[in-house]
Amino acid sequence: MTEEQQKQLEKLNQEKNELNRLINAGISFEIEVEEVEIKRKLYFFKRREIVARKQRFTIAEPTLGTLDRIASESINFAITDAEMQSADSLSVGMQKVHKNVEKCAKIVAYAVMGSEYEAPQLTKDGRLVIRPDIERFRELTQLFIRKLKPSSLYRLAQLIQLICNLGDFTNSIRLLQSDRTTMPSRIED
Numbered sequence: 001m002t003e004e005q006q007k008q009l010e011k012l013n014q015e016k017n018e019l020n021r022l023i024n025a026g027i028s029f030e031i032e033v034e035e036v037e038i039k040r041k042l043y044f045f046k047r048r049e050i051v052a053r054k055q056r057f058t059i060a061e062p063t064l065g066t067l068d069r070i071a072s073e074s075i076n077f078a079i080t081d082a083e084m085q086s087a088d089s090l091s092v093g094m095q096k097v098h099k100n101v102e103k104c105a106k107i108v109a110y111a112v113m114g115s116e117y118e119a120p121q122l123t124k125d126g127r128l129v130i131r132p133d134i135e136r137f138r139e140l141t142q143l144f145i146r147k148l149k150p151s152s153l154y155r156l157a158q159l160i161q162l163i164c165n166l167g168d169f170t171n172s173i174r175l176l177q178s179d180r181t182t183m184p185s186r187i188e189d
Helices: 003-025 064-074 089-117 134-147 150-163 166-176 178-182
Strands: 027-040 046-059 118-122 128-132
Touching: 003 150, 027 134, 027 150, 046 089, 046 150, 064 089, 089 118, 089 134, 089 150
Parallel strands: none
Antiparallel strands: 027 046, 118 128
């Protein structure tokens, strides 16, 4: 192995280690949210104020279920380069915003909730069932629709794609293909 190949291999390993560290640590971001705070002047008199606070969200490497939910929302986007390069690309862009803004917020909400989207619950007869936390999901979706800016969404979309670890998932699929292990290996061309 030449010295240049050695350097490229070291650089590739360093990049892979950095990516794994990022995936394992997760990604955090903050959004400013408004909350109602009760201020007391006297015992009986209360004054309510709207106070802006930063709320921190963390996106960790998704489970397979979360990855599936993100993928099911992602495949519904319909955008082509030809549409965006047309003469009325501004109106086409606005139509895309109208059609896809909720899908984008849902993807971020799925990524933030992760495996907490489906929470185990006990039924009245004591059985364990797993149900989606629809209320929290809707709350996060509406929050992201109201508070995420396009620049933040773009950065989050890049980070979600990175942390979804699609490379490892795709390699796992390739390894688990049934015909790969039983496929005859040809000796001649």
